[in-house]
Amino acid sequence: MTSQMPTPDGRPPRRSLLPLAAIGLIALGGAAAFAWAAGWIGSSGRLTSQRFVDTIEATGADHPGFRRAHSKGVCVSGSFQGTAEGVALSSARAFSQAAVPVLGRMSIGGGDPHGADAAARVRSMALLIRTDDGQQWRMAMNSFPFFGAPTLEAFLEQTRAGIPDPATGKPDPAKMAAFLARYPQARRFQAWAESARWSDSWANTAYNGVHTFHFINTNGERQPVRWSMRPQAPFVEMDKAKREQASADYLAEELDRRLATGPLRWDMVVTLPDAGDALDDPSQPWPETRRQVTVGTLSFEQAQPQATGPCRDVNFDPLILPTGIAASDDPILAARSGVYAQSFFRREREIASGKASDATDQEASP
Amino acid sequence: MNSRPPAHFNLLARVLHWSMAVLILTMLFVGVTMVASLTLRPMLIELHRPIGIAILLLALLRLGNRLTHRPPPLPADLPAIQKSAARASHWVLYALMLSMPLIGWGMLSAGGYPIVMFGSVSLPAILPHSPTLFALLRGAHGLLAYLLFATVLLHLSAALYHAWVRRDGVFASMARGPGRDANR
Numbered sequence: 001m002t003s004q005m006p007t008p009d010g011r012p013p014r015r016s017l018l019p020l021a022a023i024g025l026i027a028l029g030g031a032a033a034f035a036w037a038a039g040w041i042g043s044s045g046r047l048t049s050q051r052f053v054d055t056i057e058a059t060g061a062d063h064p065g066f067r068r069a070h071s072k073g074v075c076v077s078g079s080f081q082g083t084a085e086g087v088a089l090s091s092a093r094a095f096s097q098a099a100v101p102v103l104g105r106m107s108i109g110g111g112d113p114h115g116a117d118a119a120a121r122v123r124s125m126a127l128l129i130r131t132d133d134g135q136q137w138r139m140a141m142n143s144f145p146f147f148g149a150p151t152l153e154a155f156l157e158q159t160r161a162g163i164p165d166p167a168t169g170k171p172d173p174a175k176m177a178a179f180l181a182r183y184p185q186a187r188r189f190q191a192w193a194e195s196a197r198w199s200d201s202w203a204n205t206a207y208n209g210v211h212t213f214h215f216i217n218t219n220g221e222r223q224p225v226r227w228s229m230r231p232q233a234p235f236v237e238m239d240k241a242k243r244e245q246a247s248a249d250y251l252a253e254e255l256d257r258r259l260a261t262g263p264l265r266w267d268m269v270v271t272l273p274d275a276g277d278a279l280d281d282p283s284q285p286w287p288e289t290r291r292q293v294t295v296g297t298l299s300f301e302q303a304q305p306q307a308t309g310p311c312r313d314v315n316f317d318p319l320i321l322p323t324g325i326a327a328s329d330d331p332i333l334a335a336r337s338g339v340y341a342q343s344f345f346r347r348e349r350e351i352a353s354g355k356a357s358d359a360t361d362q363e364a365s366p
Numbered sequence: 367m368n369s370r371p372p373a374h375f376n377l378l379a380r381v382l383h384w385s386m387a388v389l390i391l392t393m394l395f396v397g398v399t400m401v402a403s404l405t406l407r408p409m410l411i412e413l414h415r416p417i418g419i420a421i422l423l424l425a426l427l428r429l430g431n432r433l434t435h436r437p438p439p440l441p442a443d444l445p446a447i448q449k450s451a452a453r454a455s456h457w458v459l460y461a462l463m464l465s466m467p468l469i470g471w472g473m474l475s476a477g478g479y480p481i482v483m484f485g486s487v488s489l490p491a492i493l494p495h496s497p498t499l500f501a502l503l504r505g506a507h508g509l510l511a512y513l514l515f516a517t518v519l520l521h522l523s524a525a526l527y528h529a530w531v532r533r534d535g536v537f538a539s540m541a542r543g544p545g546r547d548a549n550r
């Protein structure tokens with residue numbers, strides 16, 4: 001076999017650049033398609049997970065090794081005990097297994113790992129439930145009853161409005177005002193932030209999943225739900241004067257004092273929507289009158305510092321769900337998964353490279 | 367014993383080659399899209415894990431077949447540098463086909479993630495939960511994906527060069543079997 005076959009009419013082959021050009025175009029086209037899929041080329045500023053985390057990072061100073069949002073927190077551990085009502089709604093093992101071990105994290109909103117606990121409007125609870133069938137259920141819940149932005153674009157706009165102006169070092173109030181003017185959901189959220197009473201403890205605060213999920217039972221029936229953790233500890237208000245006097249680590253210290261006297265408990269309550277209630281928009285709260293079902297009890301028995309505790313290297317991705325629980329089509333819920341993954345990679349890389357002595361409680365190498 | 371070298375890859379090699387070509391290209395695009403996309407990630411990551419394990423199993427089968435079946439030789443008149451490049455790129459492709467799924471599996475293990483295949487079926491962790499291992503493997507998984515894509519493009523370009531420019535039977539040795547090779 002020769003490298004240049006004669007052409008059918010017997011003449012020597014014509015040297016053509018056409019095949020080489022075609023090969024070049026195919027390779028280039030493949031590379032371009034790959035670059036487009038990766039978000040490197042194409043519509044500039046296309047919203048990717050990386051750009052979203054970049055935007056969140058731009059709202060505050062660098063804190064290597066810490067979560068980009070809800071940076072300050074403590075690890076907690078305890079157990080979850082499901083109810084028969086939970087078993088009826090979902091086949092997830094968490095509801096039928098007796099006392100499932102739980103790893104959790106209590107945190108405050110914002111990106112400053114040294115912020116004052118009592119001054120943070122938003123408090124959060126994240127959970128990792130690991131059942132004996134080898135499955136995991138991770139949750140990320142907040143003290144607000146609904147989300148402040150109806151869409152991903154709105155959420156990004158809100159995040160961008162929080163980036164400090166280089167001239168003043170503070171966010172431009174005009175940008176936040178423009179965001180609020182555009183979105184009634186954001187104004188409703190602001191009204192909540194201004195009027196809702198502050199509790200004096202992580203332990204007597206309610207935490208809401210905000211997004212809609214689907215519970216699927218053993219018969220395959222799907223039930224949309226939104227879940228909340230309702231504290232068994234009675235609510236005690238903390239007024240402005242008390243918040244201003246509180247120490248920077250007030251919530252963590254208060255939690256330790258409570259745990260020294262016994263476990264802290266929350267009832268897990270799911271709300272069932274009526275026809276017409278928004279399923280894919282976390283900024284639309286469901287009316288208080290909707291049917292509610294207690295599906296379990298959460299108990300925390302111990303707390304550990306985040307820097308050395310078991311929750312530090314966990315990504316509380318709310319889309320890590322066991323069989324029996326499925327996500328809704330809420331685009332903000334989907335986006336959280338990608339943004340959390342990107343944030344997790346960045347902080348784990350900082351920890352791995354020894355640049356995060358503050359986040360890991362290690363002495364920085366000289 | 368047939369001592370004459372085969373002119374074509376055996377049927378299993380060809381079936382594995384073309385099905386894995388589809389799977390690997392799909393995986394590379396699913397991978398970069400899923401890491402960037404804010405809305406498609408949940409759906410794509412559910413595809414990415416089982417396809418990755420399928421590629422690992424097929425690559426093991428393929429390696430076994432490759433080691434027990436003599437491949438057709440490259441044309442004698444192919445310049446030595448092109449022969450070396452062809453051999454090197456094939457071993458790079460084999461190394462990446464086998465290591466990428468293992469790195470992905472190890473990375474999820476080290477990140478403390480459940481390694482869900484489908485429904486309630488999960489794989490066990492193959493590494494301890496560790497930020498150092500996770501960061502290393504997550505970084506490697508991304509970089510090696512770019513290397514794999516570049517090697518695939520190079521491999522494709524070389525295959526088309528054999529098919530359209532040299533017309534030396536190299537492309538045909540993978541594209542079809544000896545049954546219709548009437549000219550030999």
